[in-house]
Amino acid sequence: MEQNRYTDLDVSYRILLGPGPSMASPRVLRAMSTPLVGHLDPDFLQVLEDEQNLLRFLFQTENELTLAIQGTGMAGMEAALSNIIEEGDDILVGVMGFFGERISEVAARYGANVDRLERPWGQVFDPDEFVSKIKEKRYKFVALVHAETSTGALQTGIAEIAAAAHQYGALLIMDTVTSLGGMPVEIDAWGVDVAFSGSQKSLSCPPGLAPITVSPRALNVLQDRKTPVGNWYFDLLGLLKYWQAPSTYHHTAPISLHYALREGLRIVYEEGLRPRFERHRANAEMLWAGLEDLDLPLLISREHRLTTLATPQLSPAIDDAYVRQQLLNQYNIEIAGGFGQLAGKVWRIGLMGFSSRQENVVLLLAALEQILRKA
Amino acid sequence: MEQNRYTDLDVSYRILLGPGPSMASPRVLRAMSTPLVGHLDPDFLQVLEDEQNLLRFLFQTENELTLAIQGTGMAGMEAALSNIIEEGDDILVGVMGFFGERISEVAARYGANVDRLERPWGQVFDPDEFVSKIKEKRYKFVALVHAETSTGALQTGIAEIAAAAHQYGALLIMDTVTSLGGMPVEIDAWGVDVAFSGSQKSLSCPPGLAPITVSPRALNVLQDRKTPVGNWYFDLLGLLKYWQAPSTYHHTAPISLHYALREGLRIVYEEGLRPRFERHRANAEMLWAGLEDLDLPLLISREHRLTTLATPQLSPAIDDAYVRQQLLNQYNIEIAGGFGQLAGKVWRIGLMGFSSRQENVVLLLAALEQILRKA
Numbered sequence: 103m104e105q106n107r108y109t110d111l112d113v114s115y116r117i118l119l120g121p122g123p124s125m126a127s128p129r130v131l132r133a134m135s136t137p138l139v140g141h142l143d144p145d146f147l148q149v150l151e152d153e154q155n156l157l158r159f160l161f162q163t164e165n166e167l168t169l170a171i172q173g174t175g176m177a178g179m180e181a182a183l184s185n186i187i188e189e190g191d192d193i194l195v196g197v198m199g200f201f202g203e204r205i206s207e208v209a210a211r212y213g214a215n216v217d218r219l220e221r222p223w224g225q226v227f228d229p230d231e232f233v234s235k236i237k238e239k240r241y242k243f244v245a246l247v248h249a250e251t252s253t254g255a256l257q258t259g260i261a262e263i264a265a266a267a268h269q270y271g272a273l274l275i276m277d278t279v280t281s282l283g284g285m286p287v288e289i290d291a292w293g294v295d296v297a298f299s300g301s302q303k304s305l306s307c308p309p310g311l312a313p314i315t316v317s318p319r320a321l322n323v324l325q326d327r328k329t330p331v332g333n334w335y336f337d338l339l340g341l342l343k344y345w346q347a348p349s350t351y352h353h354t355a356p357i358s359l360h361y362a363l364r365e366g367l368r369i370v371y372e373e374g375l376r377p378r379f380e381r382h383r384a385n386a387e388m389l390w391a392g393l394e395d396l397d398l399p400l401l402i403s404r405e406h407r408l409t410t411l412a413t414p415q416l417s418p419a420i421d422d423a424y425v426r427q428q429l430l431n432q433y434n435i436e437i438a439g440g441f442g443q444l445a446g447k448v449w450r451i452g453l454m455g456f457s458s459r460q461e462n463v464v465l466l467l468a469a470l471e472q473i474l475r476k477a
Numbered sequence: 478m479e480q481n482r483y484t485d486l487d488v489s490y491r492i493l494l495g496p497g498p499s500m501a502s503p504r505v506l507r508a509m510s511t512p513l514v515g516h517l518d519p520d521f522l523q524v525l526e527d528e529q530n531l532l533r534f535l536f537q538t539e540n541e542l543t544l545a546i547q548g549t550g551m552a553g554m555e556a557a558l559s560n561i562i563e564e565g566d567d568i569l570v571g572v573m574g575f576f577g578e579r580i581s582e583v584a585a586r587y588g589a590n591v592d593r594l595e596r597p598w599g600q601v602f603d604p605d606e607f608v609s610k611i612k613e614k615r616y617k618f619v620a621l622v623h624a625e626t627s628t629g630a631l632q633t634g635i636a637e638i639a640a641a642a643h644q645y646g647a648l649l650i651m652d653t654v655t656s657l658g659g660m661p662v663e664i665d666a667w668g669v670d671v672a673f674s675g676s677q678k679s680l681s682c683p684p685g686l687a688p689i690t691v692s693p694r695a696l697n698v699l700q701d702r703k704t705p706v707g708n709w710y711f712d713l714l715g716l717l718k719y720w721q722a723p724s725t726y727h728h729t730a731p732i733s734l735h736y737a738l739r740e741g742l743r744i745v746y747e748e749g750l751r752p753r754f755e756r757h758r759a760n761a762e763m764l765w766a767g768l769e770d771l772d773l774p775l776l777i778s779r780e781h782r783l784t785t786l787a788t789p790q791l792s793p794a795i796d797d798a799y800v801r802q803q804l805l806n807q808y809n810i811e812i813a814g815g816f817g818q819l820a821g822k823v824w825r826i827g828l829m830g831f832s833s834r835q836e837n838v839v840l841l842l843a844a845l846e847q848i849l850r851k852a
Contacts, residue, residue, distance in 0.1 A: 108527060108743045111508050111736055113520040122729060123513050133486050134733060135510040138498050138683060140811045145488040152483055172685070173548050173710060176728040180710045208709045302729055308513060310547070310685055310731030333708045334583045335548060335555045351816070353551040354497060354677055356685030356734070358509060361486055368483045436515045441726070 116430075117457075119466055120438040121251050121280070121411055121450045122175075123302035123309050124457040126362070130307055133365035134358045141355040149364050150345055150355075156367035157313050160282065160375070161297060163289035167316040169345045170363055171336060172356055175279045175300025178312025180208055181336035182275050182296045183245070186320065188329050189213030191242040194235060194272070199223050200252035200442050201277055205245050212332045217241070223252065223443040224413075226406045229259030233266040242323075243273040243295070249281035252442060254402050254413035254450065256285070264293035273320050279303060282313065283370055284382045284410035284454055295320040301359070304382070304410055306455030307366035310359045314338075366455075382409040385458045389451065392467035396474060401448050410458075413440070413448040422446050425473050433469045491805075492832075494841055495813040496626050496655065496786055496825045497550075498677035498684050499832040501737070505682055508740035509733045516730040524739050525720055525730075531742035532688050535657065535750070536672060538664035542691040544720045545738055546711060547731055550654045550675025553687025555583055556711035557650050557671045558620070561695065563704050564588030566617040569610060569647070574598045575627035575817050576652055580620050587707045592616070598627065598818040599788075601781045604634030608641040617698075618648035618670070624656035627817060629777050629788035629825065631660070639668035648695050654678060657688065658745055659757045659785035659829055670695040676734070679757070679785055681830030682741035685734045689713075741830075757784040760833045764826065767842035771849060776823050785833075788815070788823040797821050800848050808844045 118125045139146045150169075157168045171181045183205065187193070193214045195206045198221040206216045219235050221227055227246075236244060244267045248257055264274040273295040278287050282297075284304030289297055295317040302309035316324070316338065324338060331337040335353065344352035370378060386409035390400055398414035400407060416422055422439055426449070429435040440448040453463065493500045514521045525544075532543045546556045558580065562568070568589045570581045573596040581591045594610050596602055602621075611619060619642045623632055639649040648670040653662050657672075659679030664672055670692040677684035691699070691713065699713060706712040710728065719727035745753060761784035765775055773789035775782060791797055797814055801824070804810040815823040828838065 108531070108739075108746060111511060111524070111740060113511065113514050113518070113524070113736075115512055116514045116518065118513060118515060120515055123515060123732060126513050131510040131512065135506040136486060136488060137490055137506065138493060138501050138677075139488050139491045140493060140495055140498060140813075141684070143488070143491065143805075143811065149486070149488070156483070173552070174728045174731060177548070177710050180708065184708070211705055211707060211709050300729065302513075308731060308733040309516070309729040310734055330586055332586060333555065333559070334586050335552050335711075353549045354675065354684040356549060356683060356731075357498060358683040358737075359685055359731070359734070361488075362733075364483075365486060371483060430518075436518065438515075 114434055117435045117462060117465065119451055119453065119457055119462060120436045121452050122300065122454060124304070124306045124452060124454040126306050126308060127369060127456045129369060130362050130365045133361040134308065136361050138357050141357060142349060142351065146357065147349055149360055153360060153364050153367065154345065156364070156371055157315065160367060160370060161287060161289045161315045162291065163315050165289065165315045165317055167321055167338065167342060169314060169341065170301070171312040171314050172353060173312055174309045175312050177336065178298030178300060178314050179205065179277060181312070181314055181338065182298045183209050184212050184332050184336055185324055185338045186243055186273065186275065186296065187212040187214045188327060190215065192217065192239055194219060194241045194244045196227055196232065196246035198226055198253065198255060199247065199250035201247045201250055205277065224255060224401050226255050226257050229262040232263045236266045236270050236272060241272040243275050245275040247277040248287065249278065249285065249408050249410065251280045251411060253444065254408050254411045256406050256408050258406065260294065261292040268293060273323060280408060280410055284458070285379055285408065289315055301363050301366065304454040305363070305366045305370065306457065307362045308359060310356055311363050382453065382458050385453050385460060385463055386412065388460065388463045389453060392463065396467070396470055410452060410454045412451045414451065415448050421477060424477065428473045429469060435466060435469060489809055492810045492837060492840065494826055494828065494832055494837060495811045496827050497675065497829060499681050499827060499829040501681050501683060502744060502831045504744060505737050505740045508736045509683065511736050513732050516732060517724060517726065521732065522724055524735050528735060528739050528742060529720065531739070531746055532690065535742060535745060536662060536664045536690045537666065538690050540664065540690045540692055542696055542713065542717060544689060544716065545676070546687040546689050547728060548687055549684050550687050552711065553673030553675060553689050554580065554652060556687065556689055556713065557673045558584050559587050559707050559711055560699055560713045561618055561648065561650065561671065562587040562589045563702060565590065567592065567614055569594060569616045569619045571602055571607065571621035573600055573602065573628065573630060574622065574625035576622045576625055580652065599630060599776050601630050601632050604637040607638040611641045611645050611647060616647040618650050620650040622652040623662065624653065624660065624783050624785065626655045626786060628819065629783050629786045631781050631783050633781065635669065636667040643668060648698060655783060655785055659833070660754055660783065664690055676738050676741065679829040680738070680741045680745065681832070682737045683734060685731055686738050757828065757833050760828050760835060760838055761787065763835065764828060764838045767838065771842070771845055785827060785829045787826045789826065790823050791821070796852060799852065803848045804844060810841055810844060
């Protein structure tokens with residue numbers, strides 16, 4: 103290797119309008135360059151305490167066990183599932199896109215017997231479908247995706263599904279990766295037992311931390327396990343000993359990412375949940391209207407549409423890869439293609455957190471118009 | 478919650494001389510504040526490619542499967558163990574401190590039958606002990622700690638142990654968390670099959686990434702598994718599909734930490750391995766001499782002493798907690814106490830990466846002298 107092979111880090115400046123990561127606020131980037139302190143330093147433990155309080159505010163919960171797992175959003179999913187599952191447990195998973203599939207796949211690694219409730223990608227469930235299915239068997243939990251990142255669909259009727267789950271002795275586990283921070287997620291009001299998310303979407307922090315919250319009901323299940331959690335790194339009772347006094351060593355926390363998440367959560371707190379959700383909605387509405395004007399109709403019906411992620415459908419005349427390449431190379435704009443069942447059929451356009459800005463919508467629509475007109 | 482409850486992030490400026498995290502270079506901190514790009518952006522995939530090449534340089538290996546796991550050092554340990562273990566495998570673990578214990582504990586979670594070779598904390602193994610034990614059973618692998626962070630001891634004779642393991646059909650897995658980047662780690666020359674480390678010690682990056690390297694021999698074992706890896710997030714064959722072309726989505730990589738790790742590795746590359754190891758040794762020797770002058774004799778004999786982490790023994794007259802509190806509160810210096818069998822008996826003083834500086838040694842010794850004289 104030559105000495106000069108490794109140049110200064112020099113990545114392009116991108117406008118991130120894909121399904122995440124979103125753009126980080128300059129405040130968050132600045133927080134990350136703060137010099138490190140130790141993971142048991144009293145100053146750092148205060149950062150973690152602030153973070154827990156801010157996460158409770160964000161999840162709208164009183165759950166004591168509310169923290170950020172030391173990994174990306176997928177780590178949040180794996181932590182949620184593996185802490186509850188013991189080998190042979192029956193569970194029910196709602197699959198209406200890629201991340202429902204992922205839940206099934208990860209749950210199976212931990213020895214769960216997975217029953218699936220399925221909908222074609224792009225649809226959502228009638229809550230009654232869950233309610234009927236829940237009655238059929240003694241499930242340990244029901245897992246569903248609140249905001250399906252692969253399709254742009256929002257599952258509604260969560261409170262109803264949670265109530266049915268509880269009535270039949272099951273917990274409700276919910277993936278909020280693409281909703282938390284951009285759309286209402288009301289853990290206590292809805293009765294959700296375990297919810298997880300990621301730092302890099304509507305919280306606009308760098309990827310690498312996965313907020314999670316666990317209800318007292320689910321915590322009891324965790325404490326009553328007969329076998330150890332199938333992994334060590336995500337074992338919530340082990341993590342709790344670090345996150346709460348007297349804070350004994352478990353792992354070396356990713357200090358800088360916590361600086362960033364605290365700052366990102368502080369920004370959410372300052373903006374306020376309602377104004378933040380309204381901003382996401384206003385920018386999404388503007389995007390939807392513009393896409394329709396460009397003859398890119400939305401895949402998801404209006405009442406089940408995420409305001410954080412839109413999925414316009416492509417006519418066969420559109421060269422999917424070419425347009426996205428042009429956006430990236432000519433305009434430095436990242437959007438994403440569809441994948442799985444929706445590959446080549448939709449784009450995924452995120453307006454999350456700091457990326458949800460009027461000027462980004464205007465720019466994207468203008469750029470798309472220029473590219474589509476030329477093509 | 479009041480609006481003004483969450484102030485600007487304002488942590489103390491610390492001189493980090495504990496067992497990690499070490500201080501990050503200003504270059505690394507600056508890299509981290511670079512605006513985000515997407516995890517599939519061509520510019521980011523180039524960052525990952527540079528990182529893989531630099532990690533091969535650092536591990537002194539040609540192993541194709543060489544990357545950084547998206548988690549802290551403990552994630553590296555869990556990835557190494559869980560990818561190789563299938564339920565019921567017999568394995569042999571060398572336990573001469575806390576992290577050998579951890580290996581046993583994590584391996585048991587994945588269903589391994591763990592045989593232990595033990596030494597009191599602070600001692601190391603004669604390689605022959607491993608060689609004799611390896612002959613007794615058909616072990617899938619032998620795991621040992623190269624640099625035991627709880628005691629400051631360096632295990633030598635790795636090549637000999639690896640040769641015996643291979644002769645009897647076993648792999649060698651090695652924890653290099655506290656050696657990599659500060660002391661020689663020669664994966665190919667020694668014949669190590671899997672080694673893992675952390676970003677936050679002698680690489681002086683923030684915690685959150687765990688370098689790992691896997692030999693072709695171990696990769697074969699991985700590819701021949703009869704059951705899926707017991708977790709999803711650390712499944713190396715899944716990770717490899719992301720790290721290598723065509724780079725399909727697995728998880729959303731912690732972009733900023735990769736910016737940091739690439740920069741930290743670039744600093745190692747520019748300094749050169751030999752000069753870097755010599756710097757660590759020179760500063761360690763200065764520290765050792767100064768500690769002995771202060772009547773703080775080292776726990777570990779000179780030939781098995783880490784140059785990255787010293788463990789001076791405390792006389793009963795010394796108030797362990799008081800001295801460390803004074804260091805932190807009066808001088809902003811972090812060192813760590815002993816734990817487990819060594820709680821109250823030693824301190825753990827790290828001189829790792831950017832923290833391994835003559836001025837830090839001089840300051841620490843002067844501060845210790847002032848505190849001990851007053852006490």
